Structure formats: C-alpha cells, structure tokens
Amino acid sequence: MAYSLTFMFRLILLSLGLTANNSLNLKEDQTSTGHGDGICKSRLEIYGYECQEHHVTTEDGYILSIQRVPNGRSGTGKDATTKVPVLLQHGVLMDGITWLLSSPDKSLGYILADSGYDVWIANSRGTKYSLRHMFLSPSNSAYWEWSWDQLVAYDLPAVVEYVYNQTRNQKIHYIGHSLGTLMALASFCEHRLLDMIRSAALLCPIAFLDQITSSIARASANAFVGEVSYWLGLHEFNIIGRSGDELLLQVCNQPGVNCYDLITSFTGRNCCLNSSSVRVFLDHEPQPTAMKNMIHMAQMIRRGTIAKYDYDSYEENMKHYGQAHPPAYNMSNIPNNFPLFLSYGGRDALSDSNDVRHLLKMLKCHHKTKLKVRFLQNYAHGDFVMAVNAKQLVYDPLISFLNLF
Numbered sequence: 001m002a003y004s005l006t007f008m009f010r011l012i013l014l015s016l017g018l019t020a021n022n023s024l025n026l027k028e029d030q031t032s033t034g035h036g037d038g039i040c041k042s043r044l045e046i047y048g049y050e051c052q053e054h055h056v057t058t059e060d061g062y063i064l065s066i067q068r069v070p071n072g073r074s075g076t077g078k079d080a081t082t083k084v085p086v087l088l089q090h091g092v093l094m095d096g097i098t099w100l101l102s103s104p105d106k107s108l109g110y111i112l113a114d115s116g117y118d119v120w121i122a123n124s125r126g127t128k129y130s131l132r133h134m135f136l137s138p139s140n141s142a143y144w145e146w147s148w149d150q151l152v153a154y155d156l157p158a159v160v161e162y163v164y165n166q167t168r169n170q171k172i173h174y175i176g177h178s179l180g181t182l183m184a185l186a187s188f189c190e191h192r193l194l195d196m197i198r199s200a201a202l203l204c205p206i207a208f209l210d211q212i213t214s215s216i217a218r219a220s221a222n223a224f225v226g227e228v229s230y231w232l233g234l235h236e237f238n239i240i241g242r243s244g245d246e247l248l249l250q251v252c253n254q255p256g257v258n259c260y261d262l263i264t265s266f267t268g269r270n271c272c273l274n275s276s277s278v279r280v281f282l283d284h285e286p287q288p289t290a291m292k293n294m295i296h297m298a299q300m301i302r303r304g305t306i307a308k309y310d311y312d313s314y315e316e317n318m319k320h321y322g323q324a325h326p327p328a329y330n331m332s333n334i335p336n337n338f339p340l341f342l343s344y345g346g347r348d349a350l351s352d353s354n355d356v357r358h359l360l361k362m363l364k365c366h367h368k369t370k371l372k373v374r375f376l377q378n379y380a381h382g383d384f385v386m387a388v389n390a391k392q393l394v395y396d397p398l399i400s401f402l403n404l405f
Contacts, residue, residue: 038129039067039121042284043100048073049113056162057134058125058154065129066159067096067121068166072114073104083118085167086402087160091178091204092148092293093239093286095128096121098177101386102277108175108385108395115399117173120163124155126236127287144235147296147309148179152186157193164196171198173402177385178350179297181205185359186306189333199339199405201398203384204351207331207359209297210304214349216266221298230291238288268349268380272387281386306331331362341372341401343394345379372401 040051044067052068070083088109090098099109099121113119123130126144136143163172174197176184181202187193188200212218220226226237296309308326311317317324334340340363344356353375363371374397379387384394 038065039096039100039123043097043280044069044109047104047110049104049110054162054166056158058158060150060154061134061136062125062130062155063132063134064125064155064159065096065123066162067123069109069113069119069121072110072116074114083116084173084402085118085120085163085170086112086173086175087120087122087163088112089122089156089159089174089176089180089183090124091176091180091206092289092297094178095130095285095287096123097280097284098385101280102274102388106277106388106391108390108398111391111395112399117402118167120159120172122155122159124151126289128284138236141233141235144290145292146290147292148182148186149296149308151179151183152192156183156187160193160196172196173198173405174200175203175398176200177203178206178381181351182207182306185331185334186329188335188338189329189331191333191335194335194338199341199402201341201343201401203343203394203398204348204381205342205344205356205359206351207306207329207362208304208355209300209352210302211352211354211358212301212350213268213352214266217297217350218301220294221301224298226291226295226298230295235291236288237291237294239286266349267382268345268347270380270382270387271347271378272383272389274388277386277388331359332365334363334366336366337370339370339401339405340366341374341398343374343376343384343398345381345383346375346377347380350381372397 038053040053044051049069050071052070054066054068055063056066057063088096088099090096100107104110104114109119109121125146126138131138133143138144160172160174164170174184176182181204184200184202185205185207229237292309299310300306306329308321308329310326311320314324317326321327342356342360344351344353346353360373374394376383376393379393384390387393
C-alpha cells in the first residue's frame with residue numbers, strides 16, 4: 001500500500017464532503033517551525049473571548065505554552081483570580097485545540113469559560129506551540145528522549161504549580177482526555193499534586209491498555225513498529241511526516257487493519273461528529289510526539305501493565321530505577337476521598353470499556369460520594385471532544401460534578 005498519510009487524510013476529507021486544500025502542507029511547515037497564529041488568535045479571540053498566552057519551563061528545560069481564558073464571552077469584568085481555575089490537558093497526538101474544536105456552544109473550553117470558570121489550556125512538550133527548549137532543538141534526537149513518564153514527572157507539575165501560583169493558591173479542577181487522564185492517574189497514585197488539585201474529570205480514561213480494540217494501535221504494538229523505528233534512528237513520531245508515513249505503511253499491511261477507514265480503525269466508530277469540527281481538527285491536528293512515548297504505550301498494550309518505561313536492558317533499568325524491572329503505577333493507591341469523574345464510551349477503540357472497568361475495579365474502595373462514572377454506549381474516542389451532543393451528554397454532568405467541589 002504505497003500511499004502517504006497525507007493522501008489518507010485527503011480521503012477522509014473527501015468522505016466527509018470537504019475540499020482537500022493545501023492546509024495540510026501549511027500545517028506541516030508550521031509544526032516544524034512553531035510559527036503561525038497561536039491558539040488564542042486562531043480559536044478564541046475570533047469568537048470574542050479574552051485570551052492570554054503564558055509559558056512555563058519544566059525542570060528538564062522544555063518551554064510549554066499555556067492559554068488562559070479568564071472570562072466568558074459576556075466578559076463579567078470580575079477578577080479572574082476570584083474564580084475557580086480549571087486546567088485542561090489533551091491527549092497524545094493532540095494539543096490544546098482539543099478543547100476548542102467545535103463552536104463555542106459545543107466545545108468544553110468555551111463552555112467552561114462561559115460558565116464562570118478561569119480556564120487554563122495546557123500544551124505538552126513536542127506539540128506545535130510547545131516546541132522550544134532551553135538548550136535543545138527539535139531537530140536534535142535528544143529533544144525527543146522522553147515518554148509519558150516525563151509528562152508525569154515534569155510537564156504536569158510545572159503547569160499545575162504555575163496555574164496554582166497565578167491564581168493565588170486556589171486549588172484547581174483538572175480535566176483530561178485520553179493520555180491526559182493517564183498523566184493524572186499516574187500522578188495521583190504517587191500522591192503528587194493532590195494538595196493543588198480539588199477534583200479530576202477523566203474523559204476516555206486510560207490506565208490499562210491490553211484490551212484495546214484499535215486495529216492500528218494493536219498491530220503497531222504487536223509488530224514492534226515503534227521499537228524498530230527508534231532503533232533505525234527515528235526519535236520523533238510525526239504522523240504527517242516521514243516517521244508517520246513509514247509506520248503507516250508497515251501497519252497497513254497487518255491483518256485486520258483497514259487503512260481506508262483510518263479514523264474508525266484508530267479511535268472506534270464515532271457517532272456524532274460533524275464536518276465543521278473535523279475540518280478544524282484536520283487544520284490543526286495531529287501533533288508530533290516522541291517515538292519513546294509510542295513505545296511506552298505499546299509496552300502497556302502487549303503486557304497489560306501500567307509501569308514506567310522499560311528500557312529492555314538490565315543495565316539501563318538499574319541505572320534509571322535501581323531495579324531490574326520498571327516500577328509499577330498502582331492505581332489502587334489513589335486516595336479514596338479524592339473527587340473523580342470518569343466518562344467512557346462503548347465504541348471507544350482506545351479507551352476500551354473493558355480496560356476502563358479494570359481501572360474501576362482498582363478504585364472499588366473509592367468513596368461513593370467522590371466517584372461519578374458515566375458510560376455512553378454509542379460514544380467513541382473522538383466524540384468526547386468533538387460530538388455535536390457532547391454538551392448535553394458529557395459536559396453538563398461534568399460541570400455539575402465540578403460545582404460540588
């Protein structure tokens with residue numbers, strides 16, 4: 001199947017009745033340079049929202065972009081530091097635009113601002129607006145030497161502490177999607193950041209991945225595609241670049257993978273997307289990540305464990321962890337009285353319902369008044385951030401939960 005991923009996206013555009021233009025090429029140029037209009041200008045100010053651009057530097061030198069939306073469209077004039085802060089954390093291959101893909105009445109970022117919250121939007125290292133580093137360039141392989149372990153150890157603490165300090169030490173509501181939920185769960189089970197976070201809402205929660213039904217993700221993991229790519233010198237995984245094309249060509253030859261239905265093969269059959277939100281998605285996403293990050297998730301798929309990155313070397317594991325095997329993240333260590341809202345879908349091929357139920361078993365001792373679970377049979381992975389009816393089915397119940405704390 002000698003076709004490029006760019007061509008695949010054009011097929012998706014055509015299947016949705018959209019025009020495939022040059023936006024993909026433009027985005028590829030902008031992604032590599034970090035230039036172009038930021039999230040404030042491209043997705044917030046155009047709808048009349050006040051938006052501030054902030055930056056924070058992690059302990060290991062990555063300079064992360066954060067957007068603050070202190071007021072809704074009505075602009076109350078109220079001091080934002082008297083409002084309750086909410087931090088939104090995207091998943092893998094995405095950035096902060098995750099929360100702004102649809103119109104203001106349908107996307108969570110806008111809805112929270114209009115509901116009176118002080119909204120902060122995070123962008124993880126390696127994404128378009130968080131490409132800078134104090135010493136390294138993205139063209140340097142050392143820049144990409146990280147997995148989600150480092151997002152847990154460095155990115156999340158840096159952003160949470162920054163927002164906490166900027167809002168006069170107010171505790172933060174945390175909302176994550178996909179990998180953004182794993183970052184939080186891994187932190188909470190190690191009792192990190194709990195003194196600065198008042199509750200967490202986890203959409204498409206990811207902890208266990210061994211029941212994943214995404215044919216692309218499972219085929220990639222079973223074929224050790226990430227590991228082979230890394231050994232061949234590909235340290236950055238960019239789905240619209242050379243590494244993405246090479247991986248797709250290998251994966252599309254695996255049994256059971258239908259690359260002509262790429263979105264469904266990867267995320268599950270989303271029920272409720274419309275062409276306008278998909279157009280915004282294709283104009284801004286997907287984003288790069290580290291190949292080691294993809295390898296780390298592949299290890300979780302194959303092994304059914306939640307553990308730190310395995311270097312597959314006794315010497316390297318001893319060097320990093322002081323033991324032969326990487327330490328596990330124990331989900332049952334999450335404090336039983338910490339408020340959690342979880343919502344997952346019956347059609348989600350990445351956050352599979354069986355894996356989520358495994359997580360819920362680990363939380364079986366959680367206080368019933370502090371754990372809210374919402375299951376949506378017809379929802380898949382993208383529906384939670386792009387569906388036309390997500391406000392009614394996901395966001396209104398989520399905000400009601402936040403208001404309790």
